[in-house]
Amino acid sequence: MSHDPNQQRSTSALLDVEDLRVTFPTRTGLIEAVRGVSFSLGRERLGIVGESGSGKSQTGRAIMGLTPPQARISANKLAFDGIDLLSVSPRERRSLRGKRIAMILQDPKYSLDPVMSIGRQIVETLRTHEKVGKAEARDRALAMLEAVQIRDPARVFDLHPHEVSGGMGQRAMIAMMLIAGPEMMIADEPTSALDVTVQLDVLGILDRLVGERGMGLIFISHDLRLVSSFCDRVIVMYAGKVVEQLKASELGRAQHPYTRGLLNCMPKIGADRHPLPVLDRKPEWAA
Amino acid sequence: MTSAISVDGLEVIFDRFRALKGVRLDVQPGESFGLVGESGSGKSTLLRAIAGLAPVASGSIAVNGKTLGARRDKAFYREVQMVFQDPYGSLHPRQTVDRLLQEPLAIHGFADGEKRIQRALDEVGLGNGFRFRYSHQLSGGQRQRVAIARALILEPSILLLDEPTSALDASVQAEVLNLLEEVRRRRKLTFLMVSHDLAIITHMCERLMVMQSGEAVENLAANDLVERRVSKDYTRNLLRASDGFVRTA
Numbered sequence: 001m002s003h004d005p006n007q008q009r010s011t012s013a014l015l016d017v018e019d020l021r022v023t024f025p026t027r028t029g030l031i032e033a034v035r036g037v038s039f040s041l042g043r044e045r046l047g048i049v050g051e052s053g054s055g056k057s058q059t060g061r062a063i064m065g066l067t068p069p070q071a072r073i074s075a076n077k078l079a080f081d082g083i084d085l086l087s088v089s090p091r092e093r094r095s096l097r098g099k100r101i102a103m104i105l106q107d108p109k110y111s112l113d114p115v116m117s118i119g120r121q122i123v124e125t126l127r128t129h130e131k132v133g134k135a136e137a138r139d140r141a142l143a144m145l146e147a148v149q150i151r152d153p154a155r156v157f158d159l160h161p162h163e164v165s166g167g168m169g170q171r172a173m174i175a176m177m178l179i180a181g182p183e184m185m186i187a188d189e190p191t192s193a194l195d196v197t198v199q200l201d202v203l204g205i206l207d208r209l210v211g212e213r214g215m216g217l218i219f220i221s222h223d224l225r226l227v228s229s230f231c232d233r234v235i236v237m238y239a240g241k242v243v244e245q246l247k248a249s250e251l252g253r254a255q256h257p258y259t260r261g262l263l264n265c266m267p268k269i270g271a272d273r274h275p276l277p278v279l280d281r282k283p284e285w286a287a
Numbered sequence: 288m289t290s291a292i293s294v295d296g297l298e299v300i301f302d303r304f305r306a307l308k309g310v311r312l313d314v315q316p317g318e319s320f321g322l323v324g325e326s327g328s329g330k331s332t333l334l335r336a337i338a339g340l341a342p343v344a345s346g347s348i349a350v351n352g353k354t355l356g357a358r359r360d361k362a363f364y365r366e367v368q369m370v371f372q373d374p375y376g377s378l379h380p381r382q383t384v385d386r387l388l389q390e391p392l393a394i395h396g397f398a399d400g401e402k403r404i405q406r407a408l409d410e411v412g413l414g415n416g417f418r419f420r421y422s423h424q425l426s427g428g429q430r431q432r433v434a435i436a437r438a439l440i441l442e443p444s445i446l447l448l449d450e451p452t453s454a455l456d457a458s459v460q461a462e463v464l465n466l467l468e469e470v471r472r473r474r475k476l477t478f479l480m481v482s483h484d485l486a487i488i489t490h491m492c493e494r495l496m497v498m499q500s501g502e503a504v505e506n507l508a509a510n511d512l513v514e515r516r517v518s519k520d521y522t523r524n525l526l527r528a529s530d531g532f533v534r535t536a
Contacts, residue, residue, distance in 0.1 A: 200532060228531075
C-alpha cells in the first residue's frame, strides 16, 4: 500500500479529509450538517469560514472526534498523519486527542473546569499524556503560562477560571492545549467572546506559537475578514458544503457570489453605503 | 432646541462598584448617536440607566426636556423603547408573536391593537404569516425583527439599541441594520446605539462617544473616525484593532 503514489503524498499532509459527512437523526428525518467536505492540511494556517449552520464547527468536531454519539460520520478518508481516524479504537483516539490534536473552544468561561485551578488543569493535561513528575509538570505549566504572555504565571497558576478575565482565560486555554506539544490545533472561534483589542493579543500569541512550533492550524470562524488577515488559506462553507477554497491573500478575487456577498455586507469604516448590500441566497448554492 | 436625551453627571453604583463615573451626554432630536468601548466600559449601563434599568446614584437624565425621577412612568415608555442584544433571551418563549406585541398595547391601553400589530409586522418585513408563531420557530434575524416591532408598536420617538446585531450572522446583520435605518428615516426617530464594533457605529451614527471604565474618553463625529482624527490613544487602539490582524514579522 505504501507504494501507492497517492499514499506518499498524503503522508506529507498532516490531515486528509475526503467527502466527510456528518448526519444527525431527528424526529423529522435526517439532517446532514456536513455534506461532502474535502480538504487537506499541511503545516499551515487554514481558515474555515461560514455562518451559523454552515457545518464549520461540526467539521472541526468530527476531526477531533467530538461528534455527539447519535450522529453518523462517514468519509472516504479522514486521516491524521496517515492514521485512519474512522477505524481507530476509541482508546487510540483518546490518546491522540490532547496529545497530537488539540482544540481551543470559543468561551473560556464554559470550556475551563470551574472548580479546578488553572494550573492544575494544565498539569492534568500534561500528566495525562506524558510521564512527568509533579515538580517538573508545574515548572512546565508555569513556563507555558509565560509563553502565552501571562505576566505573573505563579499567581495565575493558583487562580480559578472565574477569577480571571476572558482574555486571560483564553490564554490559559491556549497554554493548556499547547503543553503536550500537539502537531495540529483546531481553534473554533477562539476569539469571538473577547474584546477586539484583546482579540488581537490572543491572535498574536496563537500566531507566534503556531509558527514557532510548525503546527497545522484549523481556524474556524464566522468572521471572513479576520480569518483572511490571519490564515494562509481559507475554505468558505455554506449549508454543509465547501463553496470556495482560496488563498487568503486573494480574497478580493473571490469568485463565488456567497463569498463576495459575505465580504460585501459588513459595514466598513469609511465606506458610505446606505443601505448595505444584503445577501441574496440562491437555492443552487446549497445544491 | 431641547435635546432628545440629556444626561449630566450620571453615576451608577452597583454595590461598591462605580460603573459610571459622572457621565455627560447630549443627543439631539432625530440624531443617531453611538456609544463605543470595550466590555466593562459602561456603555450598556448608560443605556440601561436611561431606560430605568440601572441603579442611578446621582446625576440627572432628561428626555425631551423633561427631567426623569427615580421611577419611569408610562409616558416615558411611550417615548423611549429599547431593543436588546440577545433576541434569544428578550422574547418570551411561551408567547406567540401576536401575544408579545399585544403586551405593550394592553399596558398602555391602546384600542386599535389589531391595526397596529399588522402595521408593525409589515414595517419590519415579517408579514402576517409570522403573527401566530412562537419565538423558537423563528431565526435569530426574525426574532430581532419582532423585538424591533415590539419597540415600534407604541410609536416612540427614541430607540435605545443595545448591540442589536452582535448575536446575528454578518448577512443577517446587514438586513437588520438596513431595517433600522429605514424605520429611523420613516419615523424620524432618535437612536442611541451601543456597539463594540466601530464600523457599525460609523455606519449608523453621526456622532459618538468613546467610553472606558465608566468614563467618556472622547466625543467624536463619525467622520472624525473615518478620517482618523482622534486624539486619545484608547480610541486609536480601538481603531487599529478594527482593522484586523496584522502579522508582526
